[in-house]
Amino acid sequence: MRRPAPVDRIRRPRRRTPPTPKGRIRRLRRRIAMLFGLVSALGLVGMAIIAVQGDNTSWRAQVETELRLRTSEFAANLHYDEDGDLEYPDPKEGEYDCPPVTLFAGSGDQVSPVAAPHRPCLVVPATALRAVAAEAGREKDAAVSTTTTANGHRLRLYAQPLAVSGTDGSGAVAVAAIDISGNLDDHERLALLLSIACAVLVAASAAASHWLAGRAVRPALAALDQQEAFFADAAHDLRTPVASLRVLAETGLRGEADSTEVMRRTLRQSTRMSELVDDLLTRARLRAGAVRLDREPLRLDQLVDTVVADTPTDGHRVTVRTEAVVVLADAGLLRRAVANLLGNALAHGHAPGQPADIEITVASDGTVAVDDAGPGIPPEQAESLFERFRSGKGSSGLGLSIAAWVAHAHGGSLTVATSSRGGTRFLLRVPVQKR
Incomplete structure (x- = not known):
C-alpha cells in the first residue's frame, strides 16, 4: 500500500500578541531608562575624552615650552672665538648638563655635533639627536621628536636652528632633551582613573535612570x-x-x-x-486619592444618632450610648463609615432567623464602638477583614474597606475584636478637635 506523498506544510507567520497595558508601560519604562542612560553615558564619555586630550595637550605644551626656553638660553650664550670657530657656551661647568643641550653645525642633512654636555643627566641616542637636528636644519624651523632609551625611558627632543654667522657660513642647531616618562605615566594614570570613574558613573546613571523611570x-x-x-x-x-x-x-x-x-x-x-x-x-475615589477631605468641627455623637435614625432596622434592636465629643472630620465620609459599620452589624451580627442586638457607644476620646451578639469573626479572618472580597458571610466587604479607608484618611484607625456581648466589636477612632 502506497503512502500518500508528504504535503509541505505552509508555515503561517506567527501573529504577535499585542502587549497588555502593563506591558506597554513597562516597555516605556525601559525605553526611558535606556534613553536617559545613553545620554548620560555619551556626556560622561565625551567629558572624559575632553579631559584626557586636554591633559595631554597641556603637559606636552609645558614640556616644549621648557625645551624652547632651554635652547634660547643656550643660544644667548653662543659665541665664536677669534678664528671664527663656534665655542661651547660654558659660563659655568655643568650648567647645560641637565637637561642636556647638544650643538650641531652644518647645513641640511649634513650636520654633526660640535659641542656636547660635560656630564649629561640623560643618555640620548646619537641617531635620534642627529635626525631631529637634520630635520630642523633642513626645514629652517624648530623640530620635535620622541625617542626611547635603552633602559625604556621616553625622551622628548627639541631642535632649534640658531642664527649665527661663522667663517664657514654654516648654520647651527641646538638640540635639548628631557625625560617625559613621568609625564606619560601621570597621563596614563589619569586616563585610567577617568575610564574607571566614567564606567562607575555610567553604571550609577543607568541604575538611577531605571529607578527614576520606575518612579515616573x-x-x-x-x-x-x-x-x-x-x-x-x-x-x-x-x-x-x-x-x-x-x-x-x-x-x-x-x-x-x-x-x-x-x-x-x-x-x-x-x-x-x-x-x-x-x-x-x-x-x-478613595484609592485614587480623588476625594478631598473637607474637615470641619462636628459633634460625633449627633452624627451617630442621625445615622442610626436614618437606617431602617427591620425589626433589629439598636442601642446607642453617647458622650458629647467634637471631632475634626469630613461629615459625609464619616457618616458613610459609621453607616457601613452599622449596616455590616445588621447584616452579619446575628444568628440566622434571629433579630440582631447591636450596641453603639460613642466615647469622649473620639471612638465609636459597634458591638453585636452574633457568631463573631474567626481570628484567622480578622487581619484580612478590611480587604476587598473578605468577610465571613460571602459579602465583598466593601463597606468595611471603605470604613477603614475613611478612618486612615482622617489619621485614625479601624480595628476589630471580640465583643463582650459574644459577637464582634468594631472600634472606629478619629482625632478629637483640640481646644
Whole structure:
C-alpha cells in the first residue's frame, strides 16, 4: 500500500500578541531608562575624552615650552672665538648638563655635533639627536621628536636652528632633551582613573535612570491597578443582584408569582444594586486619592444618632450610648463609615432567623464602638477583614474597606475584636478637635 506523498506544510507567520497595558508601560519604562542612560553615558564619555586630550595637550605644551626656553638660553650664550670657530657656551661647568643641550653645525642633512654636555643627566641616542637636528636644519624651523632609551625611558627632543654667522657660513642647531616618562605615566594614570570613574558613573546613571523611570511610570501602573481593581469589584458585587433581577423579571413574565411581590423584591434588589455602585465609586475615589477631605468641627455623637435614625432596622434592636465629643472630620465620609459599620452589624451580627442586638457607644476620646451578639469573626479572618472580597458571610466587604479607608484618611484607625456581648466589636477612632 502506497503512502500518500508528504504535503509541505505552509508555515503561517506567527501573529504577535499585542502587549497588555502593563506591558506597554513597562516597555516605556525601559525605553526611558535606556534613553536617559545613553545620554548620560555619551556626556560622561565625551567629558572624559575632553579631559584626557586636554591633559595631554597641556603637559606636552609645558614640556616644549621648557625645551624652547632651554635652547634660547643656550643660544644667548653662543659665541665664536677669534678664528671664527663656534665655542661651547660654558659660563659655568655643568650648567647645560641637565637637561642636556647638544650643538650641531652644518647645513641640511649634513650636520654633526660640535659641542656636547660635560656630564649629561640623560643618555640620548646619537641617531635620534642627529635626525631631529637634520630635520630642523633642513626645514629652517624648530623640530620635535620622541625617542626611547635603552633602559625604556621616553625622551622628548627639541631642535632649534640658531642664527649665527661663522667663517664657514654654516648654520647651527641646538638640540635639548628631557625625560617625559613621568609625564606619560601621570597621563596614563589619569586616563585610567577617568575610564574607571566614567564606567562607575555610567553604571550609577543607568541604575538611577531605571529607578527614576520606575518612579515616573508608577502613577500609571497604580492607576491601572486601581482600574483593574474597580472592574473586579464591580464584576464581583454586581453579578449577584443582576442575576436576581433577571430571575425576578423572568418570574414576572411567566406569571408564577404575585406581581406586587415581584415588584417589591425588584425594588429591594435595585436599591441594593444602587448602594453597591455607590460603594464601588466611593472606594475607587478613595484609592485614587480623588476625594478631598473637607474637615470641619462636628459633634460625633449627633452624627451617630442621625445615622442610626436614618437606617431602617427591620425589626433589629439598636442601642446607642453617647458622650458629647467634637471631632475634626469630613461629615459625609464619616457618616458613610459609621453607616457601613452599622449596616455590616445588621447584616452579619446575628444568628440566622434571629433579630440582631447591636450596641453603639460613642466615647469622649473620639471612638465609636459597634458591638453585636452574633457568631463573631474567626481570628484567622480578622487581619484580612478590611480587604476587598473578605468577610465571613460571602459579602465583598466593601463597606468595611471603605470604613477603614475613611478612618486612615482622617489619621485614625479601624480595628476589630471580640465583643463582650459574644459577637464582634468594631472600634472606629478619629482625632478629637483640640481646644
